[in-house]
Amino acid sequence: MTASSPPVTNAVQKVCAVLRALSGPAPMRLTAIAEAARLNKVTALRILETLTAEGFVQRVPGTKTYALGREALVMAAARRAVPNLAALAAPGLLRLAAASGDTALLSVRSGTEAAYIAREVGDFPMQPNILQVGTRRPLGVGASSLGLLAWLPEAEAEALLEQVTPRLEAMSRLPLDAIRAEMAAARKRGYLVLLGNTYEGMGGVSVPVRGPLGDVVGAFSLAGTIDRMREREAKLATMLQREAAALSALLAEGNAVPPARKARRA
Known part of the structure; x- marks a missing residue:
């Protein structure tokens, strides 16, 4: 998200912010995702865990990074x-x-x-x-x-x-x-x-x-x-x-x- 982006205030916006952060060409670490989504790491991690369980996000095997998952595909x-x-x-x-x-x-x-x-x-x-x-x-x-x-x-x-x-x-x-x-x-x-x-x-x-x-x-x-x-x-x-x-x-x-x-x- 850019500095001009509106603040993330509700749960749906937070999920959208995480998915938007992951839409780039390369997998991302938790810290980078939280920073891009303008969320604290605890909140970002909780959202990532839920999205992973639902198939919208995946953990890249052997790394500490995340990428979009099969449901997004x-x-x-x-x-x-x-x-x-x-x-x-x-x-x-x-x-x-x-x-x-x-x-x-x-x-x-x-x-x-x-x-x-x-x-x-x-x-x-x-x-x-x-x-x-x-x-x-x-x-x-x-x-x-x-x-x-x-x-x-x-x-x-x-x-x-x-x-x-x-x-x-x-x-x-x-x-x-x-x-x-x-x-x-x-x-x-x-x-x-x-x-x-x-x-x-x-x-x-x-x-x-x-x-x-x-x-x-x-x-x-x-x-x-x-x-x-x-x-x-x-x-x-x-x-x-x-x-x-x-x-x-x-x-x-x-x-x-x-x-x-x-x-x-x-």
């Missing part, structure tokens, strides 16, 4: 704001859908759910049309959603798995032990494949997308008929990994503005 994607992960992922999704003929998806974690924020459909006649932008699923239901869960730190993944177990029992065809086994297999091979877990005859392959801090910011996935997924599993995984690496490189470069928007600014 979901809101930004919904508003087509900058940084816009969905816009940055659009070329990769187009390539995936064109090369595979299947449905290419980008999902992000939102609390105990996965939210689809971008989608491109290939030309194969049979597509999982129920998977639309804005669709949410419990973590663990479907390849993309289970992938987001699998690549979290194991202790965090297990804690989330316990929270979503009642919903998994209602929506997933896999027992809990089988879900854990699929997660372990995904960590070893670098991609997750799930066939017929949610919808009969349909399956998917997914890989993680990592941000500049090394954390998983989303997942690319391809969804289609079981036969198509099974026959081309390794090939599809390679395609997904290539596009995930390309998107991660863009994020690492700080290239958060889509090219078209950059051109208009120039």
Whole structure:
């Protein structure tokens, strides 16, 4: 906040001030956040702890700094704001859908759910049309959603798995032990494949997308008929990994503005 900013007086303004402080390009320490938000450290810390618990802020692993979290990402994607992960992922999704003929998806974690924020459909006649932008699923239901869960730190993944177990029992065809086994297999091979877990005859392959801090910011996935997924599993995984690496490189470069928007600014 600048010296000309109005004073922070109520609880909502204090939360907004903390989020505004964190909207810069780099993670921040508590002292810097409190100073930028014009709050004392105790108040700033209390707000940060609440925002972290709600997913709007994250602690950067291995440091004493904070950054915006996954819920802020979901809101930004919904508003087509900058940084816009969905816009940055659009070329990769187009390539995936064109090369595979299947449905290419980008999902992000939102609390105990996965939210689809971008989608491109290939030309194969049979597509999982129920998977639309804005669709949410419990973590663990479907390849993309289970992938987001699998690549979290194991202790965090297990804690989330316990929270979503009642919903998994209602929506997933896999027992809990089988879900854990699929997660372990995904960590070893670098991609997750799930066939017929949610919808009969349909399956998917997914890989993680990592941000500049090394954390998983989303997942690319391809969804289609079981036969198509099974026959081309390794090939599809390679395609997904290539596009995930390309998107991660863009994020690492700080290239958060889509090219078209950059051109208009120039």
